[in-house]
Amino acid sequence: MKRLVILGGGESGVGTALLGKEKGFEVFVSDKGTIKKKYKDVLLNNEIEFEDEKHTELKILNADLVMKSPGIPDKVELIKKIRSANIQVVSEIEFASRYTDATLVAITGSNGKTTTATLTHHILSQDLDVGLAGNIGDSFAKQLLMENHQNYVLEVSSFQLDDISQFQPKIAVLTNITPDHLDRYDYKFENYIASKFRIVENQTSEDYFIYDADDPIITNWLQDHSIRSKLLPFSLKNEIKEGAYYNNNEITITIDNNKLIMPTKNITLEGKHNIKNAMAASTVAHLLKIRKQTIRESLENFQGVEHRLEHVLKINKVQYINDSKATNVNATYFALESMDAPTVWIVGGVDKGNDYKELFPFVNEKVKAIICLGVDNSKLFEAFGNMVDIIVETQFMSEAVKIAYKVSEAGDNVLLSPACASFDLFENYEDRGRQFKYAVRNL
Incomplete structure (x- = not known):
């Protein structure tokens, strides 16, 4: 029986513990802080061994696989020891994605990813069986176990992407890149940029990459690196042949000569940045064959995200x-x-x-x-x-x-x-x- 050690007893940790147990792992959860009562109760009810307020190295360094919470930086001594013992360290999205054949839409970016993910889920859920996970709501691992949707929209952070190896979304979305979390990346912007682009590293020519063509950091990176996925940019400034652009209060999306034109005057979200979020979400929906009317109505009745304007x-x-x-x-x-x-x-x-x-x-x-x-x-x-x-x-x-x-x-x-x-x-x-x-x- 393989041993799965989970560092961090929060939403992603406990979700991974439940999925790991279901998949036949011997599971141990360790948290240096205090595990919240609601999560402790879940672990106790499922007879999963755990500890909090400490990390017992003997119980951790005998793992076959370690899932670490996105909040734990690589420079922590314990993580260095785990890596030098050649134990694979993965994030929750990496672990969970190994146990599903669902169509995965992964969305990252310094800003706009929560709004874009929530909006994308809102549009897709009109016509498809789709879950919303990652940085939002129930963890991806827990949803796979409890709900097992045919499609998932995942909001993923750079920290989650740092610990992937096989994670391969069918559709990857990158909303933008601006300096953020530099304290976790040795204050080197290029390390953070590379981390965001890991979202496409396992994609093939059958997969899609939707990104902001007005963002010089993204476009410069794409000039210097080749990726295999089909590129679908979106822009507020220039006409785009394959992808989406905005002109005269209309969004035009073109994929394989299939054109979709939508007025934006009734979109509930305000601000230019939200036109971009709407273009990204609508491009995903168009790819997944959602009807134009459904996309338009969804953009017009979307209520936005709590704590965001x-x-x-x-x-x-x-x-x-x-x-x-x-x-x-x-x-x-x-x-x-x-x-x-x-x-x-x-x-x-x-x-x-x-x-x-x-x-x-x-x-x-x-x-x-x-x-x-x-x-x-x-x-x-x-x-x-x-x-x-x-x-x-x-x-x-x-x-x-x-x-x-x-x-x-x-x-x-x-x-x-x-x-x-x-x-x-x-x-x-x-x-x-x-x-x-x-x-x-x-x-």
Whole structure:
């Protein structure tokens, strides 16, 4: 019996444990932190051995296969020991993908991947049996076990792609690449870029790669590297012969001379970046033979993603907007770009080596006050201190929202778009966004 050791007892770890047990592995789960009660109960009910608050090396280094949670970096001593013992380390999407014949649509990118994945799933689910997994909702492994869909839309991060060996999506989507998570890639942008492109490394000429042709980082990489998949670019700027482009409020998608033209005036998602997300999702749908009418209706009734430019409430004619999912500068760029009123901006958290320069034009033009919400806000004060009349700091969401209420006036926006990770003051970006919404509703 092969021994599967799982490092990390969260959603992906416990899902892998259940699938591993079903597939005949001897399974052991080890978490250096505390495993949440809901996950402990699942492990206990399924008689899966586990430990938390420690890693017992004797029980780990005798593995045949190790699945590590995406949150654990390679530079951890234990991971080095596992690798030097020649034990294969895989991510959950790699492990799970070995046990399915389903059609896989994998979506990655620095920004837009959650919206694109959720939108793609929304369109496909009108006509197909399809699951949504990866970074969203139930883990891929657990869904294979419980629901076993014929198709999956997977939102995959660079960390999940770092530990693949055979993972081969039928359709791969790359929304964009901007500097992010550089702390995990030795502060080398090229390492992060290479990691994102692993999404296509096992694809063949029978598979498809959908990508943003307006992104110079993607197009430069493609000029220097050959990939086997069929290329289907999308663009806001240029006409595309095979792929998708946007012109005169219409999206045109062409695949094998099969053309689809769709008006965009009724699309619910706002902003140029969401036209791109819609092009990517519609291209996937067109490839999988979804009818034009279904695609169009789905784009028009899609409700968006929680914590992504989510309109919370209007109070005294001030619109409060939750964009807690903006954990990097580029995401905040799109948020500020789409503001059409003077904006009180709540920003800050764990800085991942951010360069705030690209935000300067929007801050000058649209931002009237900045509220810094982080343990260390010195970099924000340095970057924006001279640009706005009001810049204050706090470490409490309730206080940040109260200050925003005081300094805003009728017609303004109050935007939570942190451009940073949340782990200094919050459990995760969802916790941050929910605290914001709670504070706004309690004004």
